[in-house]
Structures are given as C-alpha cells and as structure tokens.
Amino acid sequence: MHLRRILFALCSLLLATIAAAPVAHARTQHTVTFVNGTKQTLWIGSTVNADGSVNFAKLPRLAPGQSATVTIPEASAPGHWRGKFFARQGCTGQSGNGFHCQIGDCGPAADHCTTGEQPASLAEFNFDAGDSLAPWYDVSYVNAFSLPITISPRNAPAPPPGGGSCEQMGCPENLLPYCPSGDLTAGGKLCVNPNRDAETSYSRNLTSHCPKAYTWSKQDTVPGNRVMRQCSSCSGFTVTFH
Template sequence: MVHRTFLVLFLAALFIAGAQSTTVFLTNKCPYTVWPATLTGGGSQQLSTTGFELPSGDTSSLQVPPNWTSGRIWGRTGCTTNSTTSKFTCLTGDCASGQIECNGAGGIPPATLIELTLNGNGNGIDFYDVSLVDGFNLPVSVEPRGDHGCNATRCAGDVNGVCLPELSVTAGDGRVVGCKSACLALKEPKYCCSGEFNTPEKCPPTGYSKLFKAQCPQAYSYAYDDGSSTFTCPTGDNYLVVFCP
C-alpha cells in the first residue's frame, strides 16, 4: 500500500546513467501568496530549502540531488511574522519552526500534500500522489514533465467550501481555511483504519472520505484509497507542482 501515516512521499533521487538530479518547478496560481514547504523522508539530507515565499503568479524551482530519497511538499497559507517576536506562523500547514524554513519539521494538518517517490526501490518507476488523508487546505496538482507522457494528478476542488462543521478549521473572521480528515478530527479507529479496522476490507470509504473524494476524485481520501489515487511514471521526468491549478 502506497499511503500510510507518512506514506511513500515526495521527491526522490534519480539513479540513471550515472545519476542525474531532478528539477521540481512550483507555480502559484492562487490569488494569494503561498509559502511552500518541503520535508525529506527516508533519512536523507534535507533539500537546500525547506520553506520559502511564493507570491501569486510566481514560479520557483527546486533541484533535487541524485542521493535524495523521498519526501513531501505542501503549501502554507495565511502566514505572518510577528513584529515584536519575529516569529513566523501560518494559519494552515504551519511547521511550528517559527521561521519561513521548516528545518526538517512536518506541516501541522490539515494540509494538502504532494507525495512522490522516484525510482522506487531502484526499479525505474516513480510513484506520486496528492493526499488528503490528513486534510485539505488548498488545491494542488503534480505533473511529470518529460518524454514519457505520464498523467498529472490533482485536487482542484474546493473542499473548504463543502467542509462539515466538525471537520472545519476557521480563521479569526470565521472563514473556513482548512478541512480536517475524519481521522484527524474524530480520532476513531474506523476513520483512521487502525486497531480492528486495519485492513482494506474492514476499513471501507466512509461518508466523510466520500465528501473529499467527490471534490477531488484523483486524490487520496483515506488510508486505503490506493486504487484511484496512486500514479506512476518511468523515472527520468522533472515535475511541476501547481498551487490552485
């Protein structure tokens, strides 16, 4: 199974013909600034940046070195720096580092995640997905860019707009800025696929996960949502991540 608590994640190394690096391009099509963040998995060294500002309409890029194994990327929203303490915080996706750089810390859910493993297990295949297992904060997409013609995957729907009250995260003005998963909000095994519900047969989709799936059919809506949410591509492409595709 590709998706669990940390899952097969975001961007790994390429080990082809002497090992080449991968470029990940990030474009912000949202009408507001997004602060992308990265987290490396598998014990590899963090990327050269673990967080930065990406104004509306801008594009940036990350060079992923050949010895980088796996990780994730997400967008933080509503970020500010306290004028007195200089502490940096975000309404959603905050990594609690107090800085724009996350420095190896993960995002506090709910946050929409891009997860990808490149050249998984050395088999020449990339795996990538969009995950709402920990909830949603903004629409995203990930698209391989290369000669293989592989499919993009995305969550382009507005989950916040249909989020139920028991799952909602609101700003001070009452706006829904994030939507928690049922597992995160209710902490019951039947929603988390844990305890006696730890197999696909015992943990089918629920009304909550179906709400997410209706808005984002290609994204992971709960832990065992592999069949329609895991995408693969022969190793060698670069990747384009778009916020608000």
C-alpha cells in the same frame, strides 16, 4: 612459461572486455517546479520520510502567479528522496523570530521546515535511483484539505486512454464547499480529516469530487482506485497550488 602466457592472455582479454563495456551513467536528478495559482502568498514547506532522505534547507516564498524550481537531491547519499511538499498559508513574523503560519506551520524558519507539518494538502513523492519505475507521486488529502493541488509530469509521454503512468494527479477544484461542517477549522479555510485510517463522510465527499487524490490512508487498497502513479520517463514535475 606456457601457463604464464595463458594467464596473461586471459587478463588482457578481461581488461579489453571491461574497457569496451558501456559506462553506466547516473540517473539525471529530477526537478520540481512550484506554481502559485492562488491569490495569496505561499511559503513552500517540505518534510521527509525517516529513511535517511535529506530535507531542503531552502525553499521559496511565492507571491500570486509566481513559480520556482528545486532540484531533488536523489543522486547523492542515501540514493533516494522520499517526502512531501505543501503550501504554508497565512504566515506572519520574522524568520527565526516569531514566524508562524495559520495553515501548514512547520517551525519558525520562513525558508525551511524544522518540525513536522500541521495538517495541509500534500504533494508526495518517492524518488529512488534504485527503483526502475520511480519516481512515484500522489496528492494526499489524508490529513486535511487546505488548497487544491495538481502534480503534472514534465517531458513524459501522454498517459494511455483512461489514465495510467505519467498521469496528472489531484484536481484544481476547491473542495472546501464539500467539507462536512464539523471538520472545518481555521475560519473555514481548512478541512481536517477526523479519521485518516477509515472511510468517513470527509473522505467520501472529497473523493467524489477528486478521485485522483488520497482522502484516507488505505485508499490505495480499494479495487479500481486512482490515487498513485509512477513516471520513470519524466524529467520532473510541476506542482500547482490552485
């Protein structure tokens, strides 16, 4: 009987400790707001990493000056979202029936992608509920430059002097005038990187005018690079196409 009373007391103490422990709340899902700062209509596209990330089934079409917001599905299985957003330009045809975009084409649907994207400027993100530093973000012109992109964290502390976490990435400047003539396509509306894995005149020209964007795949290994940031304290991001 004495042993039974001891076990009962220990169980009661354990249950009381569990009840008093703070409840862990799931991290609030982030949002991304797209802003069309251009003078043309844009169709937002998205593709995801091959890691279980769930792609969007519906994304907005934005007239000049319009904006729209999506919620990142990071809280549901698999507990992360890693992927990219881009602007599809010069799109024609009916969704599901001949829909095609001159730049950033990613399948016949107007409101989502069914294939990988054709070369375009990218806004890349890593939202991971298991990473205390996430989300991570960057602007990538590694494959091509089509439109200037900036990514700005929302409801986050100002970055420290000289930049750092929660810093705006990308730049609003049009980089097409600095594209080597041999890399221009699509009637001068697209600059395609001839070698994404090495420094070239493409990457050097674009980096000199926009150091806060990737212009080749291994740029993050260069000492002093400024191409990727994280912002664990933000509520979301604004992606502006300029």
